[in-house]
Amino acid sequence: MRSGSALLAGVVVGVWTLVYLVTQQFVDPPLGVLPTLATGTALTVAAVLGYPSALRGPRASSRPAPRDPRVQPIAAAGRSMPLRSGLTPDAARRTVELLKPVVGGDAVAIADREQVLAFVGPGADHHRVGGAPQTRVTAEVIEKQRTVTVTRPEHLGCTEPDCPLVSAVVAPLAIGSRVVGILGVYRVHPDPPPRGLVEDMASILSLHLELAEMDRERRLSAHARLDALRAQINPHFLFNILNTIASKARTDPEDARQLLLRLSDFFRYAVRQDGHFAEFAQEYFFVRTYLSLEQARYGDRLRVRYDIDPQVLTTRVPVLTIQPLVENAVKHGIADKVEGGTIHLKARVDPLTRTTSIRVSDDGVGMEPDVLARLTHGEPAPDDGDRSPRSGGVGLRNISERLDSLFGERYDLSISSTAGRGTVVDLRVPLR
Structure with missing residues (x-):
């Protein structure tokens, strides 16, 4: 029991003790049952109403608990992810533009197993859309099928000597057990972006890619059955x-x-x-x-x-x-x-x-x-x-x-x- 509630209970007991003594011991003749109950009830109600903090305890703040400012943008990004239509250059471009302010990187890239599909930020002059990935870490992520974090440009392995990118977190994009591409988040200083955040976004993108694949297979199946009916x-x-x-x-x-x-x-x-x-x-x-x-x-x-x-x-x-x-x-x-x-x-x-x-x-x-x-x-x-x-x-x-x-x-x-x-x-x- 909270201390405020215990104190209020003691007050109520004291009120009824006082009512009993006054109405039954100090008054001659003693008051009847109904007047005694009415008096005790009235004094109890007055004590309860006059002591709300003891009854209710400390009042909770009406303000909501503070939230991570990144949670809402991430949720919004997940709902509106363009990759729901498949891993295409246009969908990848819109996705990286949506993710850049969320994942805490200076540059964001999406590539499939053969080419860069989208790149925004420093280094876009040589990490060209449609060209082969320029970093060694991209090939490593696709080959090992796991997220890689780098903090030095030589580990990044960019073929361009003057590349401004220094650190990165590169996560695989997968459909089932098959890696189909990567999500790369890069920074121009040695402190890499949050690995967990990048992996979470890669998981969301992978889920959307799986849904897009299921939609494609369902459409192909429906087309095949329609062709069978025609035949x-x-x-x-x-x-x-x-x-x-x-x-x-x-x-x-x-x-x-x-x-x-x-x-x-x-x-x-x-x-x-x-x-x-x-x-x-x-x-x-x-x-x-x-x-x-x-x-x-x-x-x-x-x-x-x-x-x-x-x-x-x-x-x-x-x-x-x-x-x-x-x-x-x-x-x-x-x-x-x-x-x-x-x-x-x-x-x-x-x-x-x-x-x-x-x-x-x-x-x-x-x-x-x-x-x-x-x-x-x-x-x-x-x-x-x-x-x-x-x-x-x-x-x-x-x-x-x-x-x-x-x-x-x-x-x-x-x-x-x-x-x-x-x-x-x-x-x-x-x-x-």
């Missing part, structure tokens, strides 16, 4: 459409010409679409072009219903995602049904959850539970040679994996089907 456009679809066009060329040349133009539009969009996102209106046109070609082949057996919220048309969705789902419905839902059926494409925007929802449904032959289970878990059908999305083949898995790389867990792709009644595919992606 997977069913050749049987092309052959069947060409046969349909050849047949119509004898009976209805104008209709055959229109089909050729639509087929050209179809493949032009599939092959030349840049990037991973496009407006829904473009994907919608692509789907309608595909279905018009299939309707020329199947005739009245293939019916299509569109239910598109106009707000969806300007949203951006992943390219080549809706058409494979529609093709799956045609190929494995309607084509195997003698009397044909209807495909329903529905799209909505939910402003509350900020998502775009797309549903592709058909009233075709549906799927058996075991086929649906394989499809849901991305497992191939057993030795049937069918690589289609319907069988859980590469197509739908590519779509799912590409959505993973684009959205992480912020999307939903679900499939439900009943044999003999049809299939429903629901896709929900973040609004863009």
